Amino acid sequence: MWSKILSYLPDxxxxxxxxxxxxxxxxxxxxxxxxxxxxxxxTFSNNVHSNQEESSKTSxxxxxxxYANIRLTGDYAKDLISVKTTFGQNSDVCIREFAIRGTxxxxxxxxxxxxxxxxRLDTHIxxxxxxxxxxxxxxxxxxxxxxxxxxxxxVRCSLLPVGxxxxxxTLQEAAQAVLHGKNALxxxxxxxxxxxxxxxxxxRSLEEPVSEALLRGPRIGFTERLSDNTGILRQFGGNNAxxxxxxxxxxxxxxxxxxxxxxxxxxxxxxxxVEKRVQDLDMDIMLESGYVEQLIEDDELSPFQxxxxxxxxxxxxxxxxxxRVAILLDGTPFALIVPSTFSMLLQSPEDYYERWxxxxxxxxxxxxxxxxxxxxxxxxxxxxxxxxxxxPTKLALTxxxxxxxxxxxxxxxxxxxxxxxxxxxxAGIRLPKPIGPAMGIVGGLIIxxxxxxxxxxxxxxxxxxAVTAISSFSIPTYSAGITLRILRFVGMFSAAIYGLxxxxxxxxxxxxxxxxxxxxxxxxxxxxxxxSLSDWKDFFIRAPLGMMKKRPSxxxxxxxxxxx
Numbered sequence: 001m002w003s004k005i006l007s008y009l010p011d012x013x014x015x016x017x018x019x020x021x022x023x024x025x026x027x028x029x030x031x032x033x034x035x036x037x038x039x040x041x042x043t044f045s046n047n048v049h050s051n052q053e054e055s056s057k058t059s060x061x062x063x064x065x066x067y068a069n070i071r072l073t074g075d076y077a078k079d080l081i082s083v084k085t086t087f088g089q090n091s092d093v094c095i096r097e098f099a100i101r102g103t104x105x106x107x108x109x110x111x112x113x114x115x116x117x118x119x120r121l122d123t124h125i126x127x128x129x130x131x132x133x134x135x136x137x138x139x140x141x142x143x144x145x146x147x148x149x150x151x152x153x154x155v156r157c158s159l160l161p162v163g164x165x166x167x168x169x170t171l172q173e174a175a176q177a178v179l180h181g182k183n184a185l186x187x188x189x190x191x192x193x194x195x196x197x198x199x200x201x202x203x204r205s206l207e208e209p210v211s212e213a214l215l216r217g218p219r220i221g222f223t224e225r226l227s228d229n230t231g232i233l234r235q236f237g238g239n240n241a242x243x244x245x246x247x248x249x250x251x252x253x254x255x256x257x258x259x260x261x262x263x264x265x266x267x268x269x270x271x272x273x274v275e276k277r278v279q280d281l282d283m284d285i286m287l288e289s290g291y292v293e294q295l296i297e298d299d300e301l302s303p304f305q306x307x308x309x310x311x312x313x314x315x316x317x318x319x320x321x322x323x324r325v326a327i328l329l330d331g332t333p334f335a336l337i338v339p340s341t342f343s344m345l346l347q348s349p350e351d352y353y354e355r356w357x358x359x360x361x362x363x364x365x366x367x368x369x370x371x372x373x374x375x376x377x378x379x380x381x382x383x384x385x386x387x388x389x390x391x392p393t394k395l396a397l398t399x400x401x402x403x404x405x406x407x408x409x410x411x412x413x414x415x416x417x418x419x420x421x422x423x424x425x426x427a428g429i430r431l432p433k434p435i436g437p438a439m440g441i442v443g444g445l446i447i448x449x450x451x452x453x454x455x456x457x458x459x460x461x462x463x464x465x466a467v468t469a470i471s472s473f474s475i476p477t478y479s480a481g482i483t484l485r486i487l488r489f490v491g492m493f494s495a496a497i498y499g500l501x502x503x504x505x506x507x508x509x510x511x512x513x514x515x516x517x518x519x520x521x522x523x524x525x526x527x528x529x530x531x532s533l534s535d536w537k538d539f540f541i542r543a544p545l546g547m548m549k550k551r552p553s554x555x556x557x558x559x560x561x562x563x564x
Contacts, residue, residue: 017498025509035301070171074148074191076106082171083110083186093178098126100159100187101133107187110174115181124162125183125196134159152190160185164197176254206232209311209333211478216353221311226256226330229313233260233328237317241265247278249292249329253285257292260316260326267323267556273520274325274338289329289336296338298518303486305479306519308340315349323557339519341526341554343539345480346370351542359542367540369471373484376468377414378491378503380461384410386499402458411496413457417465418492420447422485425469444469526554 070086072079080097087093087110097108109125138154156165164182168174174184174193185194206228209221218236222229230244241263249257257278261271277296286292289309297306310316311333316326319337327336337344346366351359383391384399391399406413424443448466451457468488475481487510494502517524527535535552537543551557 020497025505028509032301071169072171072174072186072192074189076108076186076188079171079186080108083108083174086171086175096126098130100129101131102136103134105188107185110178110184110186112178112181116183121183124160125185128159128161148190151187155187155190155194160194160196162196166195167192168195180254212310212312212315212348212476214348214350214353217349218312218314220313222313222328222333222335224331224333226258226328229328229333229335230258230260232313233316233326236313237262237320242320245275247275249278249281250285251282255286256330257286258328260320260328262320262323265321265323265551265557265559266325267558270323270339270520270555271325274327278327286329288332289327289334292327292329293336298520302513302517303483304342304514304517304524305345305477305483306338306340306517306524308337308344308477309334309479310337311335312349318349318352321562322551323555339522339555340524341519341522342514342524343527345477346475348476352545356542356544363542364540366474366476369474370480370484373468373472373475373481374488375491375503375507376464376471377418377488378495378506379500380464381410381414381492382495382500382503385496390500399458399460402460405455406458408456410461411492413461414465414492415489417448417451417457417461418468418489420451421465421469522554527552 070082072082080095083095087095090112092113093110094113095108095110097106099106107129109121111121138158152167166177168177168184169192174195177195178184183196185196187194204223206220206223208219212221220232222232233244234242239262242260243263244258244260247257247259248254259271259274259278274296278292281292281295283291283295293305293307293309294300299306308319316335316337320326325338327338347363348366351363354362384403388396408416421444424447427443444466448462452459452462472481472485475484491503491506494506496502498505514525515523515529523530526532527539532553534550535554537548538552549561549563551560551562553560
């Protein structure tokens with residue numbers, strides 16, 4: 001009897017596969033939780049932190065640098081020696097000494113050659129001080145000043161006809177301003193230094209964004225200059241409630257960062273959270289907004305971007321009007337929008353510029369393309385290797401005929417083609433513009449045709465890979481396309497191990513991760529989970545503009561009404 005019962009039980013390979021099918025998700029989840037907790041607690045750098053603990057305690061609240069604690073006292077000779085000692089090895093730093101006309105008061109201007117506009121420097125500093133000087137009736141202010149503040153106020157109000165004028169007390173602050181293209185003015189008898197702005201306007205002209213081309217819409221994008229970007233944003237979103245707060249980021253090389261939001265729309269808690277994360281940034285330099293994006297996102301181990309980047313001012317303004325917050329960094333044309341959701345990555349500004357029917361059609365087409373780009377190769381592998389019975393008979397016979405003579409299993413030939421396409425795509429991006437697109441197209445055709453002729457891959461797989469590659473190009477956000485391309489390989493390996501069950505398992509794990517993911521407290525897959533019927537008007541479909549009277553409820557805006 002027992003032998004008959006045991007004969008109905010599966011063989012041990014089936015039990016092993018079932019055990020692995022149960023164990024792999026648990027191991028993946030535990031490993032993910034361990035990595036995340038390790039990064040949060042600093043497990044990977046405990047030794048470094050323990051070695052530097054004492055030094056960090058003593059220097060955490062102190063300024064760093066060779067001229068950190070040097071104060072400018074107002075003694076011209078002493079201050080000038082400190083300046084020359086500090087900048088002695090910098091050949092591009094110029095120190096122009098002179099005397100203020102009408103008095104015997106010595107002064108000096110410190111600036112960096114190549115960063116300042118010499119015409120503005122001559123017009124706003126040298127001409128007022130060296131040519132016009134101090135009138136005879138007011139020279140007694142310099143000869144016998146009642147107090148330093150009187151002399152300081154006279155210089156600010158009467159001698160320097162400039163709009164951008166600041167005062168600093170330490171040499172560190174003055175040097176930092178000079179190295180950023182401004183001028184430091186030292187005057188005998190006045191402690192500290194005047195910082196006069198005359199930076200040379202080196203910036204490219206306004207051009208159409210390269211990464212987000214549209215057929216219909218504004219032909220203008222951000223530039224690398226922060227002042228230009230804030231001006232563009234003011235021009236597009238001219239609103240009295242548009243607030244922009246400036247911050248300094250970078251511990252060694254300071255850069256300006258602006259947080260923009262509409263005060264009577266954006267949730268106050270969201271703005272406070274963004275400012276807190278920006279103030280907690282701790283790196284030597286923020287070379288690009290990608291640094292900021294990675295340091296402020298909620299889950300650094302997730303393959304999905306939780307902060308949207310864009311070059312388009314109209315996309316930023318539309319995000320601000322929904323209650324989101326924008327981050328602009330000096331030196332990069334890419335602005336950041338937070339919080340971000342998955343549906344935003346598949347939306348294009350062109351959806352709103354066209355009528356709602358074609359806008360809806362194009363958006364649904366992108367969702368379909370994203371699904372194809374993610375799962376098409378995995379489904380091909382699972383059907384060919386594990387479940388050929390699920391394929392219609394005529395189609396199965398055609399596929400079998402095209403695969404005759406192919407020496408590799410389906411997963412190997414799929415990996416060969418997908419890897420080749422990814423290499424061609426990357427090479428096409430890095431090559432010069434005139435030959436990059438041609439190389440990608442010609443290279444794909446030549447490699448695909450040669451692989452089929454050599455019998456390495458089947459023609460049907462070439463069609464699948466080509467459709468997959470084209471689908472990934474339809475995603476408006478380049479970073480989202482990279483994520484789907486990476487996850488595509490994970491799905492292919494899951495299909496190679498478990499077949500269609502592996503694809504289903506991979507998709508469920510992906511969905512569970514997306515449901516748990518948040519961006520600045522907003523669930524990543526809203527309005528799908530948690531369900532919000534009112535926000536579905538701008539999710540899979542793009543409802544007529546007259547119907548979208550409410551702002552997204554997930555943002556909890558102060559003013560929820562777009563129109564009364």
